[in-house]
Amino acid sequence: MLTTDDLLARAEITDVIQRLARGTDRLDRELMASCYHPDGFDDHNSFRGSGDDFADWVCEVLPHFAATMHFIALPHIRLDGDVAQVDTYCVAHHVAEADADGQASDMVLGLRYVDRFEKRDGTWLIAKRVCAFDWNYTIPFDSTVGFQFAEDFTVGSRDRDDITYRGV
Numbered sequence: 284m285l286t287t288d289d290l291l292a293r294a295e296i297t298d299v300i301q302r303l304a305r306g307t308d309r310l311d312r313e314l315m316a317s318c319y320h321p322d323g324f325d326d327h328n329s330f331r332g333s334g335d336d337f338a339d340w341v342c343e344v345l346p347h348f349a350a351t352m353h354f355i356a357l358p359h360i361r362l363d364g365d366v367a368q369v370d371t372y373c374v375a376h377h378v379a380e381a382d383a384d385g386q387a388s389d390m391v392l393g394l395r396y397v398d399r400f401e402k403r404d405g406t407w408l409i410a411k412r413v414c415a416f417d418w419n420y421t422i423p424f425d426s427t428v429g430f431q432f433a434e435d436f437t438v439g440s441r442d443r444d445d446i447t448y449r450g451v
Contacts, residue, residue, distance in 0.1 A: 381426035
């Protein structure tokens with residue numbers, strides 16, 4: 284039977300996972316780094332290092348995409364005291380800028396975040412993350428065809444100008 288403390292731990296862990304996805308898509312270095320313990324480690328295969336260095340890496344390699352969006356499933360959390368093993372499914376879209384001919388693409392990745400969370404000083408954060416890739420494909424598309432946003436639409440921004448930082 285789950286205790287109130289178990290439910291609170293699950294909610295805090297889920298919030299960290301969601302914050303990290305949001306920070307990645309908004310290129311918010313501080314938000315990403317805040318999801319790891321100071322000695323936390325991230326293994327994204329093409330990057331391996333601290334949470335701080337991971338946040339720097341994301342801000343270096345992802346800006347060439349027009350947009351990214353990480354769809355995060357509910358995490359599978361196994362609590363054992365102040366340690367939790369967590370698996371989270373993710374489908375990540377990486378939309379490339381259109382070239383001179385209007386050709387753009389969406390690189391879609393199916394992956395899982397396999398995390399070790401630790402509760403230290405009352406706070407659950409990532410101690411270690413391994414990104415396990417399951418599949419990927421790239422879809423080319425003509426960016427000039429299809430629905431175009433009107434000038435008065437609210438369009439997301441990959442920085443602190445995004446509506447989520449201003450509120451509604």
